[in-house]
Amino acid sequence: MSSTDQESGPTVTLARRLTTWHQDAFAAIQRWSWLQDLTDRTTAVVDPVYDRYRGTLAVELMHGGRWVGHSLHPALSDLPIGLWSSVFVLDLVGEDAPADGRRMGPAATLSAAGLVAATATAATGVADWNVSDGEDRRVGLFHGLLNAAGTVLQGASLAARVSGHRSTARTLGAGSLAVTAAAGFVGGHLVQGRAVMVNRVATTTGPTRWVRAVEDGDLPEDTPVGCEVEGRQVLLFRHDGEVHALDDLCSHAGALLHRGEVDGCSIICPLHLSVFDLRDGSIVRGPAHHPQPVLPARVRNGWVEVRGSQPRSRRT
16 A cells, blocks of 8 residues: 555544544534624624714723723633533532522522623623624624523523522533533634734834835825835834834734824724824724834935834833
């Protein structure tokens, strides 16, 4: 048998499937026409409401924004998962029964607390979903549907506990935790597989020396100019004769900032409308969580030159 035959044998094929099943699963999810239709319908309903209140403090806080430095949704999701896992453990060891004369035992109390936490988690999840696009939006909706199913099952489990049907409550609770775990797996794919809600410019530090970006005459006053410097996208902006340079890739989702609208000394991201100060990269308004890295800039011998730097502090 040749080496080619050995490489394509049943054992190798099975091993590959064991290591690529998740890729195949998410590829299949993308082909679900009903999910695309549901995404379009949900977008048509939710987006106008979000756009109406996009600039409010409450919506920005739901994202986490500049005050938290990352999305609130993943952090809050630990609460219902942890509380419902505790319920499952109490069910396993038989400590879920309420004390004499009480309707709410320890398991029911933890289940109810998890439902309250799930409500806040869902609200922040919807806010983050509104600033996703394409494949991320479809998979994000599927993630939300699984979480909704897990929450409904947990609510039914709580109702069964309160009414004294412990066996039914245990079954529904276990089902709820299983579905919620599946939703968490999908959420992990979005964050770590698709880089949703991560800092897109966390590792951009070059160039390591002063490099020419554009000719001085090609940078007009109060007009953003985008350029590429040794593979790094850089935004240049001149205000009151002083030249400022920022990373041109939006830290939130990687859009090119120089294509956005300028408002005074701020620029509005053309993708999700985050607002950054062009002078120091600080966040003026979310949903972005991370400021734009600032590059030192200077004018020398008729050229605007820049060199690399690390991100500035989140403080304005």
